Amino acid sequence: MDKTFQKKSYWTAVYEVVLCIPEGRVSTYGAIADYLALGSARMVGWALNHCHSSEEFVPAHRVVNRKGELSGRLQFPTPTAMQEALEAEGISIKKDRVVDFDKLFWHPQEMD
DNA sequence: GACCTGACGCCCC
DNA sequence: AGGGGCGCCAGGT
Numbered sequence: 569m570d571k572t573f574q575k576k577s578y579w580t581a582v583y584e585v586v587l588c589i590p591e592g593r594v595s596t597y598g599a600i601a602d603y604l605a606l607g608s609a610r611m612v613g614w615a616l617n618h619c620h621s622s623e624e625f626v627p628a629h630r631v632v633n634r635k636g637e638l639s640g641r642l643q644f645p646t647p648t649a650m651q652e653a654l655e656a657e658g659i660s661i662k663k664d665r666v667v668d669f670d671k672l673f674w675h676p677q678e679m680d
Numbered sequence: 681g682a683c684c685t686g687a688c689g690c691c692c693c
Numbered sequence: 694a695g696g697g698g699c700g701c702c703a704g705g706t
Contacts, residue, residue, distance in 0.1 A: 578703065597688055601701090608701035613687035615703090633688060640687030650687095684706085693697080 579615030581606060583622055585676050589630045592657045593674035594666055596634050603676035609634075617643060629653040636669030 585600050597609035604612075612631070617640075619626040629650040633639040641650040641664060651661040660667035 601688085607703080609688040610686065610700085611688090611702055617687055628687080631687080638687090643687055689700090691699085
């Protein structure tokens with residue numbers, strides 16, 4: 569694919585939602601997939617894997633799996649980048665898991 | 681054009 | 694309660 573011509577694909581919708589995640593909050597692949605009603609959580613994760621293709625910065629570090637684990641941390645430039653990015657926003661990480669994930673969890677439907 | 685893979689999640693044993 | 698398997702959809706090879 570030629571990135572010079574940004575192809576409007578499935579992940580564009582995912583980016584839009586991810587960009588709406590408030591700073592200091594986190595969301596899950598399943599929640600996003602459920603809100604978009606497109607594909608499945610797996611698609612969201614796969615889409616975020618291509619987030620580097622987006623011109624805009626996508627706060628992929630705010631997206632975790634349903635357990636609140638930083639499942640995609642290994643996909644970042646450095647394995648600790650995701651954790652540090654979250655901690656920079658005031659989110660505590662313990663053993664690759666978001667502390668108080670239940671409280672920090674943000675559902676896209678919340679912005680409606 | 682067919683098969684495989686993937687930052688997940690839920691149902692079934 | 695824990696572990697394993699199938700489903701999801703699109704892109705890449």
